[in-house]
Amino acid sequence: MNRRHCLLSLAVCALSAQAPLTRAAEPKVVKIGFVAPLTGSVARVGKDLQYGAQLALDEENARSPTVGGAPVKFVLDVQDDQADPRVAMQVAQKLDDDGVVGVIGHYNSGCSIPASAVYHQASIAMITPGSTNPQLTKQGFRNVFRTMGHDGVGGVVAGRFVVEQVKARRIGIIDDSTAFGQGLADAFERGVKEAKGSIVRREFTSDKAVDFRPILTTLKGRNVDVIFFGGLDAQGAMVVKQMRSLGMQAQLFGAGALKSNAFLQIAGTAGEGTQDLEPGPALDKLPAAQEFGKRYKARFNQDVELYAPFAYDAALAMIKAIHDANSLDRKKIVDSLAKVTVTGVTGKIAFDPYGDLIKPPYTLFEVRQGQWKSVRTLGGEGGN
Template sequence: MTQRFVLRSVAAATLLASGFAATTQAQAADAVVRIGHVAPISGPQAHFGRDNENGARMAIDDLNAQGLTIGGKKVHFELVAEDDAADPKQGTAAAQKLCDAKVNGVIGHLNSGTTIPAAKVYNQCGLPMITPSATNPELTTFGYKGVFRMLANDKALGAGLAKYASQTLKLKKVAIIDDRTAYGKGVAEVFRDTARTLGMEVVSEQYTNDKAVDFMSILTSIKSKKAEGIFFGGMDPQAGPMLRQMQQLGLTKVYMFGGDGICTDKLKDLSSNARTLGNVVCAVGGASLDKLPSGKAWRTKYDAKFPNQFQVYSPYTYDATMVLVDAMKRANSVDPKVYGPKLAQANYQGVTAKVQFESNGELKNPAMTLYTYKDGKKAALN
């Protein structure tokens, strides 16, 4: 027997053992509670989706370790994960699939462009939904009673970045680029309007899409307008190449501003660690994990379980899953119709925040953290 065969045999035995343990645990439970999760697991934003799903899986594991009893029945939690590829049509299809499967609740989606149309589907089938990352303010304007958000929306992020550009960096001229998605367009418009209110001149407004990788003509046009900062409304698969091309065009003293969509650990790799990475100022709708009481311990646990996969939102998917189940516990029911109203009364101390919701589903008193990149690593500015 070769060493390779032995190692494979041991690995297979370990997987079988863990699978057997999970199956045994599920069989021992009186009820299986299925929680849906939707994010892009394929395509250029898959690293975001995997990170989100990891957070939800970690919560499911921790909940199952508690051996909870709800409604007089011992329950076992399972995650039903779907891929929406950051595409609105695929997102609504995934939402309908979870409705048809009669899952007990939903964590997701990641993008505003998928979350907003999916929320209508969940509302129609009576499924509570908590998004850990969709920040477009429009989401909570439809009056859907079962829709909740775990972090600050784009009004806070876009305005906060504009204030930093004006009041701290003293910039006078800025340009805007957005990817025309619900997220990118929304956060860019908030930055633009706030910048003008603060007296900054918006010298150029340019548009791209969430599949583009060539921004040379856009950046060349902006260079001619002598912008001191560029706000990009979009995600890191575009922000990375944009930073490389800014360096190629000599825009090495121009700041790049962006929301949480670009504020990832992976931005260093996507930008090939361009010198312009150090000019990034980005905002995330929550407090820095390093500054939260249980944040460092949670991150250490996450990294041990999912090495080199952390991006931004996994702590929020973790908390969202916990908040959903906390409502079930308080209602003593896993029926969405019964526990759903309890979500609106959430008062849960999570990893990311003390989770309480406004009447429209927005998080009460959301924090916001600005970041930059020092020696290729994301570092909090506040």
């Protein structure tokens, strides 16, 4: 080898030796699970929740986050529980096997409750942005949290409101026999009784039913002036349409699941005057929520459907807990989440010892001229 070739080889070796020192370290992938129904009748709600959580992760990744001094990239591990409790437990186990450090989900209370036991055994922090059955956080699991008020509060508030403010005298109840619908109706009934109101009839259906006329005919015969529906938006819209087809003048009232674009599309003009007491503040009047809506639409080319802000805030709380713990250890994240405080789209996120939101607000919405309009906020730090 001549002198020229020798010098060239030495230069190449020197550059090769320096390359690893100048190349930026690749960020470690950190998986956060997400679970909701992404197929079936409420898939649109599941996708809305998914996009809310994804937006939070996208915005965090743009800040080049680090944990323990090392760069990380947060990735959403998305699973479909099909609103089926058995599938929910299966995907919960899959997320454990995937090595997620936390989970945003589930949507349906009937899925969240059994899945939470899987996460508890694996010490995985779980934040639901949509499950409101009180039983979820009554199990004593330290790893379970939620970013909206539960039905044990909201249902009672709704029951008292219908008696004291709506002045309903003869109230009928229909629930869909799910953990969500039945639990909500139970709480509503308790609120009515606390306010000394009168429930003249309670009826039961299923979350697959489409014909409510036999039940409505019975309630019509009891001269009800308000019907409370414990169930989801699409069925609630069918209930109100069939009420009008039977000539019923009673008002339909919900608590936590009627307010959606789908309800407006299905119910049409029959939905006018329907009221729904939703967990959370009046997002249509909050600048932070309006700005969120713009960012959401720019990213996903669609408007917020229903609960995306609560999923966004759940992801914010999870990320904040990871940073506060400065660790990817599951148990440390659970401990950190119990003490986390963060201001999100829906307001202040902080949890009580059970994992429930502290001072949760509820907002009354009414369908006016074909649109959901906020009327007043009850409870919370700034509510009436």
